[in-house]
Amino acid sequence: MDNSVSMKVDGGNATQNPENMERSETTEDIRKKKTKATTSDVWRYFTKLGPGDDGIDRAQCDGCKQKFKAGGKQYGTSTLKRHLDSYV
Ligand SMILES: [Zn+2]
Structure with missing residues (x-):
């Protein structure tokens, strides 16, 4: 990086x-x-979970089932991209 x-x-x-x-x-x-x-x-490796109780969109990694705040306007997909990078 x-x-x-x-x-x-x-x-x-x-x-x-x-x-x-x-x-x-x-x-x-x-x-x-x-x-x-x-x-x-990114969305080939993550599943959109939609907003949680706090209204923040979340996505789950298909690989390790970790959940991330991502996908909404505030968080975007940079967190998910960084997570994919950590696999390399
Ligand atoms: Zn993962």
């Missing part, structure tokens, strides 16, 4: 070079598509 952050910094430096700027835009394009795919991918 830390690696991707430092990669972003490198991409910012690359924009100083016009030749690299085009490549940097392409990389960003791919990154956007990847992010979209990952968001929908």
Whole structure:
């Protein structure tokens, strides 16, 4: 995860070079598509449980049956994505 952050910094430096700027835009394009795919991918591994007593949406991991506050406007799917990352 830390690696991707430092990669972003490198991409910012690359924009100083016009030749690299085009490549940097392409990389960003791919990154956007990847992010979209990952968001929908999450629901292949989690089941939406809907809001609990506190009104917060929850999702359950199909793998380990852990429950997470996720899926609603407030929590999104970043928690679920992080959990999937922990399997890798
Ligand atoms: Zn799990």
